[in-house]
Amino acid sequence: MNIDMIRAAAQRLQGHVIETPLLFSPGIDAIAGRRVLIKAEALQVTGSFKARGGWSALSALTPEARKAGIIAFSSGNHAQGVARAAAAYGAPAVIIMPSDAPAAKIDGTRALGAEVVLYDRGSESREQIGDALARERGLTLIKPYDEPEVIAGQGTTGLEIARQAAALGITDGEVLVCCGGGGLTSGIALALEAEAPAMTVRPVEPAGFDDVARSLVSGRIERNDQSTGSICDAVLTPAPGDLTFPIMHRLCGPGLTVTDAEARRAVRAAARHLNLVVEPGGAIALAAALFHGDEIEGDHVIVTASGGNIDTDMFVDILKEEK
Amino acid sequence: MNIDMIRAAAQRLQGHVIETPLLFSPGIDAIAGRRVLIKAEALQVTGSFKARGGWSALSALTPEARKAGIIAFSSGNHAQGVARAAAAYGAPAVIIMPSDAPAAKIDGTRALGAEVVLYDRGSESREQIGDALARERGLTLIKPYDEPEVIAGQGTTGLEIARQAAALGITDGEVLVCCGGGGLTSGIALALEAEAPAMTVRPVEPAGFDDVARSLVSGRIERNDQSTGSICDAVLTPAPGDLTFPIMHRLCGPGLTVTDAEARRAVRAAARHLNLVVEPGGAIALAAALFHGDEIEGDHVIVTASGGNIDTDMFVDILKEEK
Numbered sequence: 001m002n003i004d005m006i007r008a009a010a011q012r013l014q015g016h017v018i019e020t021p022l023l024f025s026p027g028i029d030a031i032a033g034r035r036v037l038i039k040a041e042a043l044q045v046t047g048s049f050k051a052r053g054g055w056s057a058l059s060a061l062t063p064e065a066r067k068a069g070i071i072a073f074s075s076g077n078h079a080q081g082v083a084r085a086a087a088a089y090g091a092p093a094v095i096i097m098p099s100d101a102p103a104a105k106i107d108g109t110r111a112l113g114a115e116v117v118l119y120d121r122g123s124e125s126r127e128q129i130g131d132a133l134a135r136e137r138g139l140t141l142i143k144p145y146d147e148p149e150v151i152a153g154q155g156t157t158g159l160e161i162a163r164q165a166a167a168l169g170i171t172d173g174e175v176l177v178c179c180g181g182g183g184l185t186s187g188i189a190l191a192l193e194a195e196a197p198a199m200t201v202r203p204v205e206p207a208g209f210d211d212v213a214r215s216l217v218s219g220r221i222e223r224n225d226q227s228t229g230s231i232c233d234a235v236l237t238p239a240p241g242d243l244t245f246p247i248m249h250r251l252c253g254p255g256l257t258v259t260d261a262e263a264r265r266a267v268r269a270a271a272r273h274l275n276l277v278v279e280p281g282g283a284i285a286l287a288a289a290l291f292h293g294d295e296i297e298g299d300h301v302i303v304t305a306s307g308g309n310i311d312t313d314m315f316v317d318i319l320k321e322e323k
Numbered sequence: 324m325n326i327d328m329i330r331a332a333a334q335r336l337q338g339h340v341i342e343t344p345l346l347f348s349p350g351i352d353a354i355a356g357r358r359v360l361i362k363a364e365a366l367q368v369t370g371s372f373k374a375r376g377g378w379s380a381l382s383a384l385t386p387e388a389r390k391a392g393i394i395a396f397s398s399g400n401h402a403q404g405v406a407r408a409a410a411a412y413g414a415p416a417v418i419i420m421p422s423d424a425p426a427a428k429i430d431g432t433r434a435l436g437a438e439v440v441l442y443d444r445g446s447e448s449r450e451q452i453g454d455a456l457a458r459e460r461g462l463t464l465i466k467p468y469d470e471p472e473v474i475a476g477q478g479t480t481g482l483e484i485a486r487q488a489a490a491l492g493i494t495d496g497e498v499l500v501c502c503g504g505g506g507l508t509s510g511i512a513l514a515l516e517a518e519a520p521a522m523t524v525r526p527v528e529p530a531g532f533d534d535v536a537r538s539l540v541s542g543r544i545e546r547n548d549q550s551t552g553s554i555c556d557a558v559l560t561p562a563p564g565d566l567t568f569p570i571m572h573r574l575c576g577p578g579l580t581v582t583d584a585e586a587r588r589a590v591r592a593a594a595r596h597l598n599l600v601v602e603p604g605g606a607i608a609l610a611a612a613l614f615h616g617d618e619i620e621g622d623h624v625i626v627t628a629s630g631g632n633i634d635t636d637m638f639v640d641i642l643k644e645e646k
Contacts, residue, residue: 015491021344023366026407026435040366042598043346084349104595112349168338271638272427275365275600275631308598315594316639 001148001243003194006155006187009056013156016088017051018044020157022164022302027273031290035300037170038270038286039161042278042308046108048234049157049184049306050074050081050144056153057142058085066091071139073097073126075233076105077307078144083114094139096129102233102279102311121227121236145183146241154184158191161302165196172198173298176256176285178306179203179212180235182244188304189251199302202253204285206232206260212240212248213255221245231260231314234281234307256295258287266290267318270305277315282307324471324566326517329478329510332379336479339378339411341367343480345487345625350596354613358623360493361593361609362484365601365631369431371557372480372507372629373397373404373467379476380465381408389414394462396420396449398556399428400630401467406437417462419452425556425602425634444550468506469564477507481514484625488519495521496621499579499608501629502526502535503558505567511627512574522625525576527608529555529583535563535571536578544568554583554637557604557630579618585610590641593628600638605630 023038041049058066069092072082079095086093093114097106098121110116119129134141143150161175175192177185182203189201203212209230214222223239230236240248258266263280266287270278278286285303289296346361364372381389392415395405402418409416416437420429421444433439442452457464466473484498498515500508505526512524526535532553537545546562553559563571581589586603589610593601601609608626612619 018344018346021341021366023341025368026410027431030434043344043363043366045348047598087349108350111353271600272635275370277594277598277600312595312642316642319635319639319642 001151001190001247003190005148005152006159006191009149009152010156010159012059013052013055013153016055019160020044022161023274025273028269031269033293034298036289037165037300037302038274039157039302039304040276041157041304041306042276042282046080046084047307047309048077048081048282049154050077051084052156053150053153053183054078054081054085057147057149058089058091060149061140065140069093069137069139070142071130071134072142072144073130074144075236076101076109077234077309079105079109079114080112082142083109083112087113094133096126102309104311105309108309145181146243148243151183151187151243155187155191157184157304158188159195161188162192162195165302170300171196173300173302174253174296175199175201175302176204176288177201177304178235178282178285179205181237182212182240182248184304184306185252186244186247189247193251200253201251202256203248204256204258204288206230206235206263206284207257209236210255210257211238213257215240215245216249216252216255219249232263232281232284234279235284256288256292258284258292262287262291264318264321268321271319276305277308277310278305279307279310324474324513324570326513328471328475329482329514332472332475333479333482335382336375336378336476340374342483343367345484346597348596351592354592356616359612360488360623360625361597362480362625362627363599364480364627364629365599365605369403369407370630370632371400371404371605372477373400374407375479376473376476376506377401377404377408380470380472381412381414383472384463388463392416392460392462393465394453394457395465395467396453397467398559399424399432400557400632402428402432402437403435405465406432406435410436417456419449423551425632427634428632431632468504469566471566474506474510474566478510478514480507480627481511482518484511485515485518488625493623494519496623496625497576497619498522498524498625499527499611500524500627501558501605501608502528504560505535505563505571507627507629508575509567509570512570516574523576524574526571526578527611528578528580529553529558529586529607530580532559533578533580534561536580538563538568539572539575539578542572555586555604555607557602558607579611579615581607581610581615585614587641587644589613591644594642599628600631600633601628602630602633
């Protein structure tokens with residue numbers, strides 16, 4: 001896992017994913033008390049950065065493996081990213097999703113032509129289900145984060161951050177990344193190590209699901225006690241990955257955590273000040289910038305707005321709060 | 324008014340406005356029945372492309388003129404674009420806005436430090452009020468569209484469209500532009516004449532406010548009978564401008580019109596499939612692509628999503644429609 005793999009992925013992704021903008025807004029800066037640059041991956045094809053990892057992984061397979069088909073387990077964003085790449089390549093796709101995933105994500109995955117298999121997040125292991133189905137049908141498993149070509153794809157976000165920030169004269173500072181299993185976080189950290197070494201990546205997690213923050217402190221992989229209980233469905237992974245954790249341990253600053261209430265306020269701020277629809281799990285880095293400014297260094301901060309696949313009912317509820 | 328002015332404006336805007344992305348989404352393509360590329364100016368600083376024209380105009384003034392201050396009349400997006408540029412330059416700004424403008428736009432303009440003067444859209448002339456105040460206080464009037472440096476600023480959108488579309492292998496086809504007075508439409512048309520001459524710009528207007536479409540047919544400036552009565556507040560101008568009309572007449576294809584109901588459906592589709600908050604007047608070009616496909620040529624179409632400054636109440640109402 002190295003920068004060359006990320007650069008190679010960027011070549012393969014060219015024209016197939018969107019170069020998302022680095023947004024800024026006087027209204028956001030006023031709340032945060034410093035300049036905030038927002039890498040708007042909610043605008044990515046399929047509504048999240050996962051389209052990058054999905055395309056990277058599919059494009060790295062042999063034609064024979066693609067023809068046999070792929071399988072993925074995902075709370076929804078990886079599902080859509082992989083399903084979209086599979087559809088473009090004409091590869092059969094089976095996606096294992098938690099039964100409590102947002103309807104927008106389940107529907108979106110089916111609309112992209114994938115076969116969706118639902119499982120219970122509290123009592124079943126998606127890894128076991130995935131492994132069994134992969135063996136049974138001869139499918140290639142595309143893991144959501146602990147997979148080199150997926151990390152390489154997510155890392156292309158970091159190449160763009162470095163280039164877009166430099167165009168604004170910014171080459172240092174903290175980069176807050178919404179963190180589940182660590183695919184995006186470790187990929188961006190690797191990209192910035194090469195392209196903007198004065199920047200420091202810091203993972204952001206929901207309170208109660210701070211496995212990465214605790215792992216960074218203890219120096220070994222720590223797990224979450226629970227697997228449900230936050231609206232930030234996109235980042236509720238049990239533990240950092242065997243591949244992603246060593247990268248984060250080597251390169252990342254301390255983790256940050258935000259509450260669900262702060263995530264909701266960040267969703268509202270993104271709609272109001274950026275005209276961006278962000279899902280709660282994709283808004284936690286922005287929430288940290290807006291509401292945990294005393295834990296951040298510097299006169300500017302970069303955050304990822306990682307995904308925007310939120311159910312309309314929840315989005316409307318959040319928009320109507322604190323009017 | 325020529326391409327060199329647009330290129331010069333692009334230089335002055337560098338780092339001060341956002342290079343907005345050209346978005347695409349399988350869900351949008353499925354509704355439209357062809358590939359749709361969306362130039363997402365709703366993500367621009369201040370929530371619309373007007374930040375470009377505002378910055379272009381302010382940056383072209385002498386330091387003395389900026390110090391004396393500027394005045395603008397606007398339904399809200401030009402107001403914020405000009406107010407933001409004025410604030411950055413430390414120039415006093417007076418903005419004349421219709422009293423029925425969305426609260427989000429009036430509040431946004433005040434938050435940017437401008438003095439807001441309200442007028443009645445049905446009975447008063449904003450041009451007369453603007454001219455009088457400009458004389459009285461020695462302010463420079465920054466007109467919303469019939470002003471060369473404003474057209475040049477909006478035209479930078481066209482330079483980006485040409486470059487971003489070419490990166491996707493697209494150099495021809497129709498470019499649908501949300502059209503009020505024609506500043507964005509004529510600016511993009513001039514930019515594409517130079518950078519992507521096989522593309523054809525077509526103005527899109529709300530039904531009942533198709534002054535530009537009728538003017539293009541008759542060959543002379545036609546006016547609208549009414550000044551209110553559509554939710555597309557951003558594009559309810561009385562007639563094309565003396566500067567913008569000859570450019571549109573020389574370069575544009577036939578106009579398109581969409582209903583308010585179609586604009587609402589396009590707002591909903593943009594939120595659902597692009598994670599983009601778009602206001603009704605900024606959604607009419609997308610509405611034309613989605614619901615008037617039989618009036619469009621080619622296997623792909625480019626549209627502007629020009630602005631996103633919509634009141635939360637209306638946005639929530641639209642999101643809850645047709646669930």
